[in-house]
Amino acid sequence: MQSIQTDAICLPIPDIYLAEVRFDNARETGTFIVEHMELSEDDLVYVTGPMQDKVGTVIDVIYHCKIRPSKYERVVAKIDTDLYGKFIPLEHLWVTFDRPCMDKDKMRLWFLSPLADGECVDTNGFTPFPLHDLDSFPISYIRAQRGESYYEEHRVVYICLDKSKGYAIVQGSEYYEVTFTYIDGKIHDIVCNCYCEGYCKHEYAVLLQLQDLIGHWMLDYDSNYRESEYMAAIDKTVAWNMSVSRRQKEIIRLTEDSYEGFIIYED
Ligand SMILES: [Zn+2]
Structure with missing residues (x-):
């Protein structure tokens, strides 16, 4: 499992956290809830809600905060961009x-x-x-x-x-x-x-x-x-x-x- 590296300790990525996502075509950004998924900056994702047909790019992840899940749309998939x-x-x-x-x-x-x-x-x-x-x-x-x-x-x-x-x-x-x-x-x-x-x-x-x-x-x-x-x-x-x-x-x-x-x- 991926973990968050800080100067002093190594914390596991929480089960629920927030991701900031940018949608290039729409030039829009939004904050989405992420559950049981490991995301990093630059990952490509799909979300629920009005942007569900657009590919989004993760521009930030916010691990530690107080979240009211009902307030957010969700990340539903991370795109596997590996090609070899x-x-x-x-x-x-x-x-x-x-x-x-x-x-x-x-x-x-x-x-x-x-x-x-x-x-x-x-x-x-x-x-x-x-x-x-x-x-x-x-x-x-x-x-x-x-x-x-x-x-x-x-x-x-x-x-x-x-x-x-x-x-x-x-x-x-x-x-x-x-x-x-x-x-x-x-x-x-x-x-x-x-x-x-x-x-x-x-x-x-x-x-x-x-x-x-x-x-x-x-x-x-x-x-x-x-x-x-x-x-x-x-x-x-x-x-x-x-x-x-x-x-x-x-x-x-x-x-x-x-x-x-x-x-x-x-x-
Ligand atoms: Zn056809």
Whole structure:
């Protein structure tokens, strides 16, 4: 357990204390109650209340004071911004086949509060179709065009394929979650949690991004994926802002053959 260092004594962090949090986009700060969580300055967090959809930065922690808990909104999650493993740069993405480095549950918090609406299920029937033949995907022409624009604008900011289960985050007016199943070259289901009836542009953008990743010669998908049964990719600007730029030490090294990518080491 972390503790508070003073000149004379070492006190444990209290179970309940206060944190001062700044929200960059809103240029607002607030004081929030923290329960059973270890926070330090510069940690990224989510809170309850009007700011629940914003990522906040802890700017101060106040351990010893008299608190009336009902007066405050709460910190509900601390974002795990650690990112290390072997990556291959591909256009706007950093791609990895390292299973532990960009777990879906961890990465979801980079974009969405734990209080955000969850994934959707679709109880309509679905006819599987080959990923390489998107003409078989029953989406309207207009929506497919918009999805293509989303793909070209690099709005698929995270995508992960774990065995047959896929998950992606697409940046629209807000972040949307797309889940899908991919087995032996075929899409077996796909559903987005936006409010669109029928198949949507977010899903189409994800399918184009998946096509690109799986078909890209540079990733050598077949042999890499066969080994780990796992692939994940993150938008490089997001990775830089949320993780790499926040570190104190130089931690990126090119792999021996720099053409193969780079490794981010643990601090
Ligand atoms: Zn959607």
